Structures are given as C-alpha cells and as structure tokens.
Amino acid sequence: MKYDNARLTQMLAAEYALGTLVGRARQRFARLLQTRADLRRELQFWEARFAPLLASSKPVPPREVVWAEIEARIRRSTVTPIQPPVAPRGLWLWQTWAVAASAALVALSLQLYRYTQAPVAIAPPVAVAEPPAPYVSMLQAKGSDALWLVSVNAQKRDISIVAQGDYSLDAQRESLELWMIGDDGKPRSLGLLPLHGRGHLQMPASVPMPAKPVLAISREPHGGSPTGSPTGPVISSGPLLSL
Amino acid sequence: MTDAALLVRLLADTAGGDQRAFRELYQATSSHLFGVLVRILERRDWAEEALQDCYLRVWQKADQYAAEKGAPLTWMQTIARYRALDLLRMKRPEVSIPDEDEAPPMTFADGDALNPEVRATEQEGIGRLSNCLDELAPEPRKSVLLAYYEGYTHPELAVVMKAPLGTVKSWVRRGLSQLRECLDA
Numbered sequence: 001m002k003y004d005n006a007r008l009t010q011m012l013a014a015e016y017a018l019g020t021l022v023g024r025a026r027q028r029f030a031r032l033l034q035t036r037a038d039l040r041r042e043l044q045f046w047e048a049r050f051a052p053l054l055a056s057s058k059p060v061p062p063r064e065v066v067w068a069e070i071e072a073r074i075r076r077s078t079v080t081p082i083q084p085p086v087a088p089r090g091l092w093l094w095q096t097w098a099v100a101a102s103a104a105l106v107a108l109s110l111q112l113y114r115y116t117q118a119p120v121a122i123a124p125p126v127a128v129a130e131p132p133a134p135y136v137s138m139l140q141a142k143g144s145d146a147l148w149l150v151s152v153n154a155q156k157r158d159i160s161i162v163a164q165g166d167y168s169l170d171a172q173r174e175s176l177e178l179w180m181i182g183d184d185g186k187p188r189s190l191g192l193l194p195l196h197g198r199g200h201l202q203m204p205a206s207v208p209m210p211a212k213p214v215l216a217i218s219r220e221p222h223g224g225s226p227t228g229s230p231t232g233p234v235i236s237s238g239p240l241l242s243l
Numbered sequence: 244m245t246d247a248a249l250l251v252r253l254l255a256d257t258a259g260g261d262q263r264a265f266r267e268l269y270q271a272t273s274s275h276l277f278g279v280l281v282r283i284l285e286r287r288d289w290a291e292e293a294l295q296d297c298y299l300r301v302w303q304k305a306d307q308y309a310a311e312k313g314a315p316l317t318w319m320q321t322i323a324r325y326r327a328l329d330l331l332r333m334k335r336p337e338v339s340i341p342d343e344d345e346a347p348p349m350t351f352a353d354g355d356a357l358n359p360e361v362r363a364t365e366q367e368g369i370g371r372l373s374n375c376l377d378e379l380a381p382e383p384r385k386s387v388l389l390a391y392y393e394g395y396t397h398p399e400l401a402v403v404m405k406a407p408l409g410t411v412k413s414w415v416r417r418g419l420s421q422l423r424e425c426l427d428a
Binding site: 010011014015018019020022023044045047048049050051052053054055057058059060061062063066067069070073074162164198200 | 262266269273274275277278279281282290291294295296298299300302303311312313314316317320321324325328329332333370372373387388390391392394395396397400415416419420422423426
C-alpha cells in the first residue's frame, strides 16, 4: 500500500495542510486521517508549524448580520419541526426505515432542543433577504452515533451535508450512497456520502424533486452501487422536510 | 490579543451547549477567523458564508478541541482556513484565476495580494518558520507561500508563476521537504 511509504505520507500530509492536495486525493487522505494516527501526527506537525502564518493575518471584523445568520442557522438546526414520516407507497421496506429514522429524529431534536432552553439575550432580528426554504433531513445510522444533516436547495440543486459521529466502514472497500426516494417509490442515486466533515453534492438533473421526498443511505461497494439501485443494506432513511 | 485560557473555557462551555458562551466566543474570535477567510477568499460574500459555516462547525464540534491541537484561536483559524480552501475549490473553477496584473473582481484585500513574502516576513514572532522559509530558493518559497496565503492549487500556481505544471509541483514539493528538514532540525 503506497500510503505506507513514509516519505510519501509526509508529503501528502504537508500538501494537505498547505492545500495543494485537492479533489479525490484530498478526500482519500481525509478518510485515511480517521484511522491513521501517524498521518494525524504528521498533519498536526504541519498545522502547528504553519500556524504563525495564520496568526499573521490581519483581523477583519465581520458585519453584524453574520452573527444573526449564525444564530438563525443554529436555531434552525436545533428546533426541528416534528412531522409524521412521509413515506412513498409501494416499498414497505423504505417505509419501515423512514419510521425508524424519524423516531431517531424526534429523539435527537428533543435532545438538541434542550440546548436552546436557556434564555439567551438574542440580538434583534436583522432584516435579511429570505432565501428559498431549504429542505432538511437528519439521518442517523442504526446502531451507531453517526448522523448526517442533509439540506437540499431544490432551486440550485445543491445538497449540503454535514456528517457527525463515526460510522465504521472500510473506506477502501465500501462507500455510503445517498438516495432520493421519489413519489413513485424508486430510489435514485444522489452520490456518495461523506463519512466525516462537510460535503456538497450536485443533485443530478435526472433526479426530479419529489412532492414528498424521502432520503435513504445504503452501504455499497467502494465507489457506489454498480447497478444504479441500492444493492447493500439501508443504514438510514427519513423524510426530507421543507423548512 | 485574546486570552487563550478564556477561549479554552468558552469552547468548553460551548461544547456543553451554552449559547451565551458561544456568543462571547464569537465576539472574541470572529475578526481573527474572518481575516483568514477574507485573505483566502477575497470576496466578502464568500467569506461571510464561510464564517457562518465555521461557527456552526465550532458550535457542533467544540468538544473536539483539545490542548494538543494547539492554541484555541489557532485551532479555530485552522478550521477557517480549511473551510476557505474547500469553498474556493467549489466556487472557483481552476480556469478563473485572477490575472496577475488585474485586481480580482470584488476584491477588498490589500493591494499586496501577490506579495506574500513581504507579509510573512514583516510579522514578528514567526521566528523559526521565517528563518526556514528564508533558506528556500525563491521559487519554492513563493510557491509555498502563495499556496498557503492565497489557497492556490498547482495549476493556479503554474499560471501565476508562469511556469509549467510539473515544475511548479516540484517547487512545492522541494519547498515542503526542505522546510520539514529545517523545522525538524
């Protein structure tokens, strides 16, 4: 395995820290970081050595409105509207997953809701142009603390994903794939799901936005399902709710 | 300058879900993160979007901060820098590199965007890194600094440095491996 070559891994860590490692090579390295303490140490070496350059950047105060937006985003992510699961007809399997996943969603939103209980002096709302309401979904993997927050901007067809927790998977051999279950009950691939951190997916033009969208995650061979339909176990699914 | 011990406490309280602490943390650190974002992204709208992402991440991941990850502000600025790089790769296709002679659209960074060496060496306290950078040949040094400060990729560096891609890649590699030897010494 070429990642065992010490000089090469040193260079990869350095280029990752510098930012010149891009695209798939960067994603691959980020995945390796999850399991390889030696790579994390090497990366920390570079981050620490480069840190003085960071400290040298001149502080620039952001506009007030940015804080208001952050607060709004936190409120949106902590107080999630609880709705009965919306499942397509036809595939009982997906329906079962949707119910299980939305139970997790309820449990989680209650937990998160507690954070917002303490009364906090909140800045008066600042008028901001209202962006089109995004769709959001929280997908929790069965039997794991891994959680994906997925939001879909149907107009821009942009899907942004925040992964939390750890889902154990041999990333060399397997991938997680995100599916949109259409109103016809058919799953259509949206792409591969990041295991950690944030990611963006472009919603393929061939995938229509269903009236009652449901998302699902399946475990697939590395690189995604070879058939275009889910082939492995579904680890999570849930409704995509409009905010 | 912000007090590291105070920031450590604010991060710990934020990890516990304390929104007041989070707000205080934002007030104490946001201009330092925004400075990093503005420098790399050069566009206020992108930098603001990235700043939101960073603080959402800090809100969610404050519990992952640990002393061995460096000073709290450095940890947060590193999050900001990586976020800026991701956003840059996503939003700036490799073709649309600002011309060296032309200010990039909507820029509001200082005029010395292409003179990172001046900025790096002007600063005090860089000490060892600065000495090691000084030992590099001009091209590797400029390549490394441009990649770090401006977030340029290899192809972008090739355009800015007016050199073939392969040459630029080897400048970066040589710069990094010499830096490592020097910093390790």
